[in-house]
Amino acid sequence: MAKIEVRNLSKIFGKRPKPALEMLREKRSKDEILKETGLTVGVNRATFDVEEGEVFVIMGLSGSGKSTLVRLLNRLIDPTDGQIQLDGDDLAKMDKQALNEVRRKKMSMVFQKFGLFPFRTILQNVEYGLEIQGMEKAERKKKATESLALVGLKGYEDQYPDQLSGGMQQRVGLARALANDPDILLMDEAFSALDPLIRKDMQDELLDLQVTMQKTIVFITHDLDEALRIGDRIMIMKDGAIVQIGTPEDILMNPADEYVRRFVEDVDRSKVYTAENIMIRPETINGEKDGARVALKRMRDANISSIYVVNRSRQLQGIVHAADIAEAVKNDERDIRPYIQTDVPTCEKTMPMHDLFDLTSTSSVPIAVVGENNKLEGIVIRSQILAALSGKEVNIVE
Amino acid sequence: MSEAWEAIYNWFDAILDFLPELPVGTWIEDFVDWLRGAEFAGLIFGGIRGAVGWTTELFDGFFSLIPPVLFILILTVLSYLLVRKSGKYGLPILVFFGLLFIESIGYWDDLILTLSLVITATLISVIIGIPVGIWMAQSDLVRNIVTPILDFMQTMPAFVYLIPAVAFFSIGIVPGVIASVIFAMPPTVRFTNLGIRQVPSEIIEASDAFGSTSKQKLFKVQLPMAKVTMMAGVNQTIMLALSMVVIAAMIGTDGIGRQVYYAVGRNDMAMGFEAGISLVILAIILDRLTQALNPASRKA
Numbered sequence: 001m002a003k004i005e006v007r008n009l010s011k012i013f014g015k016r017p018k019p020a021l022e023m024l025r026e027k028r029s030k031d032e033i034l035k036e037t038g039l040t041v042g043v044n045r046a047t048f049d050v051e052e053g054e055v056f057v058i059m060g061l062s063g064s065g066k067s068t069l070v071r072l073l074n075r076l077i078d079p080t081d082g083q084i085q086l087d088g089d090d091l092a093k094m095d096k097q098a099l100n101e102v103r104r105k106k107m108s109m110v111f112q113k114f115g116l117f118p119f120r121t122i123l124q125n126v127e128y129g130l131e132i133q134g135m136e137k138a139e140r141k142k143k144a145t146e147s148l149a150l151v152g153l154k155g156y157e158d159q160y161p162d163q164l165s166g167g168m169q170q171r172v173g174l175a176r177a178l179a180n181d182p183d184i185l186l187m188d189e190a191f192s193a194l195d196p197l198i199r200k201d202m203q204d205e206l207l208d209l210q211v212t213m214q215k216t217i218v219f220i221t222h223d224l225d226e227a228l229r230i231g232d233r234i235m236i237m238k239d240g241a242i243v244q245i246g247t248p249e250d251i252l253m254n255p256a257d258e259y260v261r262r263f264v265e266d267v268d269r270s271k272v273y274t275a276e277n278i279m280i281r282p283e284t285i286n287g288e289k290d291g292a293r294v295a296l297k298r299m300r301d302a303n304i305s306s307i308y309v310v311n312r313s314r315q316l317q318g319i320v321h322a323a324d325i326a327e328a329v330k331n332d333e334r335d336i337r338p339y340i341q342t343d344v345p346t347c348e349k350t351m352p353m354h355d356l357f358d359l360t361s362t363s364s365v366p367i368a369v370v371g372e373n374n375k376l377e378g379i380v381i382r383s384q385i386l387a388a389l390s391g392k393e394v395n396i397v398e
Numbered sequence: 399m400s401e402a403w404e405a406i407y408n409w410f411d412a413i414l415d416f417l418p419e420l421p422v423g424t425w426i427e428d429f430v431d432w433l434r435g436a437e438f439a440g441l442i443f444g445g446i447r448g449a450v451g452w453t454t455e456l457f458d459g460f461f462s463l464i465p466p467v468l469f470i471l472i473l474t475v476l477s478y479l480l481v482r483k484s485g486k487y488g489l490p491i492l493v494f495f496g497l498l499f500i501e502s503i504g505y506w507d508d509l510i511l512t513l514s515l516v517i518t519a520t521l522i523s524v525i526i527g528i529p530v531g532i533w534m535a536q537s538d539l540v541r542n543i544v545t546p547i548l549d550f551m552q553t554m555p556a557f558v559y560l561i562p563a564v565a566f567f568s569i570g571i572v573p574g575v576i577a578s579v580i581f582a583m584p585p586t587v588r589f590t591n592l593g594i595r596q597v598p599s600e601i602i603e604a605s606d607a608f609g610s611t612s613k614q615k616l617f618k619v620q621l622p623m624a625k626v627t628m629m630a631g632v633n634q635t636i637m638l639a640l641s642m643v644v645i646a647a648m649i650g651t652d653g654i655g656r657q658v659y660y661a662v663g664r665n666d667m668a669m670g671f672e673a674g675i676s677l678v679i680l681a682i683i684l685d686r687l688t689q690a691l692n693p694a695s696r697k698a
Contacts, residue, residue: 076603103609115604119622129608132618180608 001088002049003184003216004073009082009092011042011068011240017080030239042068044240045082052183055210055217057231059224065240066220070186073218074107075099086184104133108177112189114169116161122148122172123157129180140179147179148172150209167198174206178213187219191226203230224263228252228389236260252389253357275356276349278388279369279378284310287317291334296325306365308376309340316368316376318342346370349377353388356380430565443566450518450572457514466506470497480690489686496679505654505676512643512653512680515571519578519639524632527583531590531628532616541591548584556581556642560649574643574651582638589631593624629692636684644677654680 012020020039023032030041043065050056060066071077073084075091084091091102108129116125124131126147130140148154151171161169170190177185191199207230210217221227227234228248235245236256244256255261283302285295287309299307299322309317318340328339345363347356349371359367366379433439461469470493478490500509534541559580563573597620605619621628644655654673661670 071603074607076606100609100611103607109604109607111600111604113598113600115598115600117601117604117619117623119625128605128618132608132610132614176608186607 003052003086004050004218005083005085006046006048006050006073007083007085009043009046009069009072009084010080011065011072011077012039012080013042014039021081030241041065041240042077043072043079046237046240046242048235048242048245050216050218051233052216053214054232055207055219055230057219057221057227057234058237059221059227059234060237061222063239064237066222066237067188068240069237070109070188070218070220074103074109074186076109104129104180106182107184107186108180108182109186109188110170110173110177110190112192114161114166114173114193116169116172116176118161121158121160122153122164125161125172126176126179128176133180143181144175144179147175150178151175151205165198166194167202170194170202183216185215185217187217189220189222192221192223199226206230228386236263248386248389273353273388274349275347275351275353275367275369275378275380278353278356278384279349279380280384282308282366282368282376282379284308284314284376285320285336286310286312287337287340288312290336292325292328292336293334295320295336296322296329299325308344308366308368308379309336310376313373314376315374316344316346316370319344319365319368344368347380353385356385360385430562434565446576447567447572450522450575453521454514454518454571454575457517458511461510461514462507466497466501470494470501473497477687477690480687484690486690489690492679492686493683496683500676500679503672503676505657505673508652508654508657508673509676509680512640512655512677515575515578515643515646515651515653516636516639516684519575519582519643520632520636522575522579523583523586523635523639526579527586527631527635528590528628531587531631532594532621534587534591535594535620544587548587551580552584556645557648559642560646564649569650571651573649574646577646577649578639578642581642582635585631585634585638586628587631589634590624590628593627593631594620596627597623626692629688633685633688633692636688637681640677640681640684 010021010024012024014020014037017039020033020037020041023036024041024045030044033039033041046069058066058069068077072079073091075094079092082092086102086106089098089102091099094102117128120128123141123144126144127140130143135143145154145157148157151174153168153171153175156164156168156172161172164172170193173190191202194202203226206217219227219230228251231248233245233247234251236243236251236259238259244251244260246254251260252264255264283298283304285298285307288311295307299305304322306319306321308319311317317337320336320339320341324339325336328336344365345359346368347359347370349369356367360380360382366381368376369378369380371377464472474490474494477493478487481487481489497509500506530544534544556577559577560573563577567573567576601619601623602615605615610618643651643653644658647653647655647659654677657669657673658677660666661673
């Protein structure tokens with residue numbers, strides 16, 4: 001069972017929403033409903049699951065209903081219709097007391113403009129969620145201090161929010177959300193107010209934290225780069241409705257419709273970048289000189305399972321696999337050349353990244369980038385392509 | 399031309415004959431008479447009279463116990479402590495010389511009484527005004543009902559309040575305080591409402607998202623966030639109460655206002671100026687003191 005199961009969740013803004021709900025069921029558009037009833041559709045029959053421990057990104061432009069949707073999840077906005085199953089309970093039907101219990105124990109939220117309490121110190125801000133649960137002072141101070149240390153803000157306990165930079169303030173927001181030790185983190189455009197460099201740092205830091213925390217994170221953003229960087233799965237919304245749910249690769253390679261395609265195209269680096277931009281320096285082995293033991297050690301050191309073989313003038317000879325070489329070592333053979341497989345995927349430096357998708361998806365080994373005279377220039381690995389797509393730096397070529 | 403206009407004028411004028419003359423004044427008078435006669439009202443007004451009179455006399459009695467010089471020194475030191483951080487040392491200097499001046503021209507007792515009246519009126523205004531303001535902030539319906547009442551209270555010429563005040567509380571200190579409360583309370587109510595409504599929605603959401611009850615939200619987030627604005631309202635209330643306490647001299651409320659009122663009646667320039675300048679000094683001190691009490695707000 002998924003951690004959060006959302007079924008037909010809808011939000012209609014305005015009085016007497018019944019007729020609009022009926023129209024939604026008939027699959028009428030947001031514009032039609034506005035024209036006929038004067039009601040605004042916030043979220044249109046959203047159905048999706050969020051798995052335990054994943055980073056689930058909800059992406060859309062402003063007005064797509066993503067911020068409304070995340071507020072429906074913790075009922076900062078009350079849904080008009082539908083269910084939100086959390087650990088088997090329907091959040092949408094909970095009374096105030098039960099809802100507060102969920103908000104205190106199971107989910108916390110991080111806000112775009114931080115939402116810190118300006119009259120409280122950093123420590124008091126982080127303590128807030130614990131304080132309203134009635135936790136004792138010493139204990140909540142201990143927990144809040146730990147939480148602050150986790151986000152790298154040790155020593156700032158007695159400062160006030162306005163004494164901190166934007167990035168640090170959002171760390172406080174994160175620490176405050178983590179202090180309750182919730183299962184679920186709702187992050188509403190949490191990094192959108194930060195400048196690009198800080199934003200990237202925060203994204204990396206969140207991913208680092210996530211490795212140890214393993215929280216279920218629902219992350220709202222309007223930024224595709226951000227979604228690709230941090231999302232395990234991405235849900236794209238338009239006019240309050242879900243357009244597509246998928247992994248970053250799914251979204252990039254098989255856009256569900258024209259809307260997603262345009263979205264993806266706007267930041268489509270795959271047509272701009274070539275193999276040269278994203279290749280990395282390969283570990284290689286010289287087949288004429290190095291023996292099996294050297295080859296095996298090099299693979300082990302670099303933590304790879306195969307290595308490209310070149311000759312003295314760095315011309316590509318083929319690839320050897322760790323399993324084969326290990327066999328050779330066992331048999332006390334020195335020469336690796338008999339084990340070279342020549343059927344390797346290659347491309348030229350000028351091949352667009354777009355075309356590399358197909359190559360990487362069918363090949364289990366890195367793609368060899370070769371220049372004149374079959375000289376090995378570099379290799380392209382799959383994660384490098386994804387990193388480049390999500391806005392990581394690429395090699396600048398004069 | 400003019401004859402034609404006269405005909406038109408008369409024609410419109412004739413319409414007025416069909417309109418009844420509304421005896422609004424009589425209605426109000428009847429209502430007040432009824433209220434004065436009713437037994438329950440007598441108990442209520444009697445209770446209010448007692449409580450207000452007692453509070454004012456408590457302050458006045460207490461302040462009178464302190465020798466003027468000691469009183470001045472205490473206030474000077476207190477105001478010095480208030481401004482120590484901001485470095486605005488004008489306030490303790492003003493307090494010291496201003497009060498000394500009032501004492502030297504012989505208005506000390508009047509000053510103490512006026513101060514007691516203002517404190518009592520402000521206290522009552524705050525005790526009633528802040529809960530009303532909070533209620534207004536939490537319900538649009540309440541706001542829509544209370545706002546016109548506040549407008550009425552503030553725009554009605556202050557003198558008019560003296561009439562029912564006398565009717566219910568006869569003359570003296572108590573009706574003066576009551577009239578001051580009616581006149582001075584609106585800013586506290588308005589600013590409390592405004593302060594709470596101005597809290598950024600994200601901060602309210604943050605408080606909700608962590609599972610605060612409405613009481614926790616009010617006391618831990620909304621009121622601390624609204625404090626600066628609310629204090630500005632209380633400051634206004636103090637200033638309005640001070641101005642009303644002077645007007646209340648017309649119905650026999652003692653204090654510096656009485657001296658001003660006498661001076662006007664006798665066309666006594668010297669006395670009018672002395673009393674007037676004492677009031678100005680008191681007003682400035684009260685204003686600066688309450689402002690110094692209000693620390694600069696922290697931004698979100």
